[in-house]
Amino acid sequence: MNNNPIFVKILQIMSFRKIALFLFANILLVSCTAKQEINYMTDIDNMVLDNAIKNSRSTVQPGDQLIVNISARDMDAVKPFNQNYSSSTTLTQYSVPNSNSTIQQLPVSGPTYFVDTDYNIIFPQIGKINLQGENIEGVREKLNALLKAYIKDPIVDVKIVNFKVSVLGEVARPGQYVIPDGSTTLLSSLSLAGDSTPYGIRKNVLLIRNVDGQITHNRIDLTSANFINSPYYYLKQNDIIYVQPNTNREKAARVDPNLGLYISVSSVVASLVIGIISLTRN
Structure with a gap:
């Protein structure tokens, strides 16, 4: 075995990098698979739906x-x-x-x-x-x-003609949607935008509304069916829906998008160094 101090030091660095990469990969795996509340209206079987039809039209x-x-x-x-x-x-x-x-x-x-x-x-x-x-x-x-x-x-x-709602945030297709018949619900509008992604917080959806010049905002918990009986189940003209991202998505947004590239380059360089050292030993 080569007892050269420099060679031993390089092997130690390589081992440390492998361990660090292994730990980093596991942290990412745990973060991505963390349990999220992705179900809608989990208590709908236990409540009475009494929303009036008169609220369905803006x-x-x-x-x-x-x-x-x-x-x-x-x-x-x-x-x-x-x-x-x-x-x-x-x-x-x-x-x-x-x-x-x-x-x-x-x-x-x-x-x-x-x-x-x-x-x-x-x-x-x-x-x-x-x-x-x-x-x-x-x-x-x-x-x-x-x-x-x-x-x-x-x-x-x-x-x-111009009845529209905006769906923003953690949804598949954020954007502004024109509603042909002038009547839509919160769930229908989310479906237009491709539904919330697994990273959206369904317990804290923000709805911004402007009626007669008065701007209001309300937080809606989509995991409970109670919102069906609220004034926010049927949407009004120019309503804005914002699905807030969870902490995993926020952390991912702060990570350098080139991080994966850096890790790949580092791995290649480490492999080359190890290869060169092996050839030198021989």
Whole structure:
């Protein structure tokens, strides 16, 4: 055996590096497999769901864009109420992802009405209509009642063109999503974004909401079904959902992204040194 002090020192360094790499790999393995709470609504079988349907529709807000299509048996009588609209004009909305996880586009067209800061729209032949406090169903019923003075058995179809929610943080596909029918739930919106990743904290999801200029925020525990009975189960226009990352993800974000490369290079260099020493001994 070679008793050269330098050779012995190099072997000691190599052994230390191997031990350090082994320990580091095990620490990473434990961190990645640490138990996380990833289940939703674990207590749903033990609670009564009493959420009212009236909470399922967002009320009209200033800046909303409404598409209103009027039809009836006598379409000539309807024409004055669908004026200033070209059938070649098409607005695009988005639906849920298809089986390939891509967002499908749905064409929606019709006369568009902008809700002003006083919650009014200007409607042909009728004039100013105030929609404050009304949801889409309420807008439909209000227009239907007004149109009966001019049209026999009118049919009113109303959609919010720009109803959107944002899903951010620890989800598969963070982004802003337009909801075609103007109604969505917290869980549905998370599914649009590909659901929370295993690193998301499901017990502390943040929901930011702006209604009539008032910004509110609320923390939601998705592991309990109690949130279904809250005002935050059905989302409102421009709601923002933020799924907070857990400590493992935060630690990983602080690690140099080139750490793996450094370790690989160090291993190669160590192997070369050992090889050179072996050749020298021979």
